[in-house]
Amino acid sequence: MLSRRLVHTSSRRLNKFKLDPNYKFKCGIEIHTQLKTRYKLFSLSPSSFYSSPNSKISYFDVGLPGTQPKLNPEALYLALKLAVALNSDVQLNSTFDRKHYFYPDQPLGYQITQHYHPIAKNGFVELKSEFDEISVPSKIINIEQIQIEQDTGKTSYDKYDKTIKVDYNRSNVPLIELVTKPDFEDLKQVGAFVKNYQTLVKHLDICTGNLETGAIRVDVNVSVNGHPRVEIKNLGSNGEIQEALKYEYNRQVQLLKNQEDIIQETRGWTGNKTVTLRIKEDAVDYRYVPDSELPFINLSSTISSDIRKSLPELPEQILKKLTSEPYSLELKYAKFLVDNKDILTYYYHLIQKVNEKQQPTKLANNWLFHEYLGAFTKLNIEVDMTILAASLLGDLIVKVGEKEISTTSARLLLLQLLQTPEDRDKSIDELIEQYDLGKPQDLSADELHDAVRDICSEIVDNNPDVVERIKKGQKNSIKFLVGLGMRETQGKVDAKAFTEMFKELLKL
């Protein structure tokens, strides 16, 4: 569940692995990112996933003769957004080329890509220890180029009738390929870069950002002490990237220790080791030639600055803001909000509402992350920020802050609100009254004390086994009795009052 992910840290996997200072790790990465467009790259068939096989295909997508490509401007726009956000030089003239290879998932016999003149060059990402899990204060990762290209179809092997089945729904879906310089000096930097990249593409609505569904696919190039580099292809998750890098680094170090040669090659990750896919001599000759059906992209010199102006606040700026006054969020919560834009928007509205009534931001932070998101987990329902308006949750938090309702009652009311749509049209005041959740205002302190004593005595009489356990030393069992008291009074009485009364009655 979403809220559980908050407590998960990615550093766990890295704990046991260490780079040997005598064997310098060097790495560059290539990332393929599926663009979130309505249509495909060179045809206007829908670019959608999770559909029945071959239901989202046009004649061009399956390479039928007589069809011609036409660039989808959506893909160009998203590529430009990413290029600008990654501080790249957008190329005013870029072109498409054909990369030839024969495979059933590639119906044209070639992939249309940008080999000679990519859309952008020379970008960079700055990793900072302030926000990223890296060991140096700051690290620049240079981006060599960003290019637009087509995705391929998907093949699957059918053991039963010994056929390869091809689904072309993914064929011609727009991709961006990003190539970094070999600037990574350790695994943490790779992990931080990929994480930042995922967050950025998701934040800019360029891609879903999921590695697990194949929307982002990563290849890594690893070398040790300047020996030939080895490429590991198609890594599908952050975990796989880390594990494959660890394995490959250790393998290369071992070869060097044994005074064996490292061969320049392409390897694959099997889940527990890397294996040779092809060596340099066996490399595919792609025979790149310019595509003779696609005109080059001719951009205005103002397009980069215009796009920069149109970009929303970028993740790093948001992190800075959220971890500073007045929000003062812990970094992990701030990152969670940046990764979940709908919750971030909700959060801003909530804080505004709570602050308007002079209640502290800290109270709202606590309520959003622990009580509200936790309630979805408790009810085992998907987090949906549209269920409860931020203003209504804000009102509830304000009532807690003003001590108009106890925390326990507010929790109960929150669960009620999440489960009962008709209650969401009412005000918090109305709901407190309807469910009789307000503080017992018509009782004096003595009367309240007597009422608590009566309730506690009854609970003690009805639960002799629990009482016996407490008396034998299991002091924590008193919480069970307090819980019964809270339930009895629907949380209207402070838990502390019950605890003290039980201690008095049981002479603890």
Place this chain on the structure above:
Amino acid sequence: MRIVAIRRLGNCSKVPLQKFSRVGSVLQSESDIRNVLNAPSWTVKELIQDNQQAMEEIHVDSGTIRKMLKLSGLETNVTPEQEKKLVQALKSQMVFIQHLYRDNDTDRKDKEENNDSHFRLIASDHKPGEPLTLKSLMEQIKELPQQVDPEKGETEGSFSLQDLDPKHKSFVTILSNRG
């Protein structure tokens, strides 16, 4: 586009320039150009026949042939006779391709890089249109839904794979040589 192609051939070192020298300054009108284009000055056949020596100089071994077959997605298990034929065919093609490259001494990588300038064949590669602004790009995006064309199979259901392969309802299938 044909003019561009002619210009390229004119620049090629293997085509004797004097064949075109008579064109030179005479090419002043559209009909002059048309006349030149309608009068073939060389053929591929001629080129290959004239270059028997070049054919002899090209060395193509069995490994190259097999790699080419593999790259082309063709059957690599060929008889010696078939291989001999393929070697001849490949040599002829290589004579022609070498003819298209200006400098035959460069290595493969350089040749591939040369493709960038050799094969820019569409008019707009040489005469760009109006540069695209963000505003015009956004307008193009806005107009996309009106451009979806069922005749190109772009609307769901307008093209079914079953039309191509009635035996297989939803997948394109290929016989596998895996066990």
